[in-house]
Amino acid sequence: MRILFVEDNDGFASDLEPALRAIFGVGEIQRVADKESAAAALANDLIDLVILDLSIPPSKHSDAPDPEHGQALFHEARKLRPGTPIFILTGAEVEKFSRGLAKFGNQVRLWGDGTEVETVSFFLKEEVDELLSRVRALAEIYANMSAVAINTRGKDLGLSPVQEQMLKTFARMADGVACDVSLLSGGLSDAKVVKTTAMDRGRKPQVLCAGKLGPSEVIASEQAAYEKHARKLGIGACPTVYCAIDMGVGQNGAIFYTLTDDDTKSLFERLAADPGIGEVVVGRVRAGLQRWTEAATVDFARIADIRRRLVDDDDAAAIEAKFGIAALRKIEEKAVQASQSCIHGDLHCGNVLVKSDGDAVLIDFGDVGPGYTALDPTALELSLVFHPDAAKFGLRDNLMGNLEAWPDVEGFVRDDRLKPMITACREWAHDVAGGDQSVLASAYAYALRQLKYDTVDPAVTVAFVAKLAERLAAS
Template identity: 30%
Template sequence: MTAYVLVVEDDPDFIGAIQEVLRGLSPGATVQVAQSRDAALALLAASFFDIIILDLKIPATDGALDVDSQHGFAVFRRAQTIASGTPVVVLTGSPAEDFIPELLGSARQVDVWGENRNVRTVDFLPKYKFDSFPGIIQASLQSIDTLADVELDRSGVDLSTQDDRLIRIFARRYGGARVVTSLLGGLSGAKVLRLRVTNAQGAPVHDAVAKIGSIEDVVDEGRRFDNDVARLEPRATPRKLITLEAGAKTSAGVFYGLAAGFDETAFQAATGVPDHARAAVRSVERGTRQWGQGVNQSRRTVQEIRSRLLKDERLEVVLRQYDLEWVGEFEKAPIQTRWCCTHGDMHGENVLVSADGSAVIIDYGDVGEATASLDPITLELSLLFHPKGPLRGGAWPTHAQAAAWGNLDRYVQGCPAETFVRECRAWAGRAAAGNREIAVTAYAYLMRQLKYEDTDKALALALLAGAKALFDAT
């Protein structure tokens, strides 16, 4: 496995000495050199690095004479901001630098490369002790090189260097020798992956779901899981195994362990055997029921409900594009709701189903409070609007049927997933405070669809008319 190293140093002799050590310890390492603050900041922004070797006393720009420890410290602060889990070896000519205590105060002990061996994320080495440099760096370079011992079958999934690092680190952390990946989802810059990890004997280690994204988003998802998802029955969700925040620059991953047998998505179940489709929806409803138990009804405006899915400023953009004059007054209407914790993005790819119809939900980045009917309405309408929705771009529903969305019998005529749609709507009816909540929840979902370039706008507008007609009928 190629180790990527950034060397920030302006002394040509020292650059040569560092490169010689790196070549000796890891011949395949890719080493990039920055000789100033600005050059280092540019490389940090543009490239991935496993390790940073940083001389504090550098100039602001290449060739400048304003050598100062403040410039090196600026590089360090930037590295800590965008890649806090990337180990940094700080070199300086004097042990009395003013910044040293703060640098060392940023140090953490982290198992960066999944070896059950903690690494200091910040190490300090005076240049006059450079003979100690190989000993400081050798174990880390070896850890990176041997990540290649984990075989990674990408199965056509496009993985970045950061994705690759996190998957291999996860596998090695649990004794895995081989990982087979498949893509479950991935919108808005994150990936949701299925990872089947086996050991050196070929025995299963973990059937896991991984959410890989920015450190901020992954930490936020972990918090949502601990605060809200963990309250559900264990059968409803995978168990959280580990969160990895180091070793992959700006990326992190949270990994969940699945029970065996959840081999299809709700999208696949939706158009299959009706009893299987029915069982899948009912399993999701049972598994998430605790979120709504004991929640009293409350009054919310349409604007409050819609803004959970589409912010006000984005609504203004949508309204400039479409003739929806009724929206202004409609948004002011107060309605009765049941407002509780929801998954928030319950499309069919976020529901995994077993052969007996049991279901688990994954991907918790949008968990939070909304109308109780949001999850079933999202599950139903995602058949038509999610990029992998099985009914997206199909002949059903006609625009006339879509405009009759509130009349379920008419709407589902000829539907290839009739049982699934009926079950989603029945779930919504049991969860919601009434038909107005269901209508407004559909309105919010559909208004959000209008912001996407690849949405079937005519279908979304016809369904909006159907949702508004349901509201008006109440």
């Protein structure tokens, strides 16, 4: 357990710090004496407990302690480290403003333990024994979580320390002592998508989940979109939420979805082993999203509006400046007839999980919401070219050199092994788009977005964007 100890009294700190270090489960203790240094530690370091003397100086260059600096740091800690316990030290009876801080406290469950922990506690400096007792209780909970083994089968998954902590917390919530982890999708965002199983002492699986680990705002958006939109889909279209972790992990979070088949893999991985499965999976994904599609309405929309669903104006302007495509972007002024409905918004093959029987479920709902209906099938198809996992599994090799022929599906796929899947995606797109121009505009928006990333030669992508703009102008 990592403790941030904020105390400007060297004598008191030198007495308390050794006692803290002697507690089993306490690891690093970072002692600072001022608000500025403490705020930097909260922003940049992993912190599991804050012990805070309210009367501290504003910076290391000041020797004028004042309770207002500790109070300001308290609020900053609450913002940067939601759910992290804060033990407040005071040298006198709790003052009025200190009592006011108590209203910000609540009780949370941390690190997968069922015990509720106070997030704000007050201790007089002469109550050191009581403080140490509380630290011991917290350290024991933390140590139980920390003892969970991570099993990646020796593979480097690029997990950060806080991501490992969230996985261990997940395993503890499921009464596990180990956590088997593999990547489901590399992705292009800051989030990581994994398949994880909590194992008990007998190496028996307790729960199998797909987990999304990422910045707290990404996970919060995912949760909100799932509750508002994804739950309205038919049974089986998306997995149920097992748990979410958003306390005690700083500006990070995780959400875990229950899976029912240990052999669940991403569609990318399934296609690498059996390209013929793609057509069936596309049909099942399409059926799963039918409830959204059935509510679609058709109206005219500018191509800029369709692009804006995937790439905001600032990013589009930066892409335009970087690649000198101002002339191509003039096509965005054109209006096309387009179907609008709720869409997934990021429907690449990594977000389609396929069970051993070929059944499919969707994950990653952070971009779910109103949009243009053709974007989902178009993104699913084009992820076979642009997503890094398409390269990883050798799926795009025959498609890259023929990308400019994309508007003509027969000319694009030729005899490629993925032809059945690509054809199914294209038929789906045309069935729901509202018109051919809407499909072209969806591909334009998706391709423009790829210029934000470095997964495909930009010259190839720019040529593709140019071809789509040409076809849109001619139609």
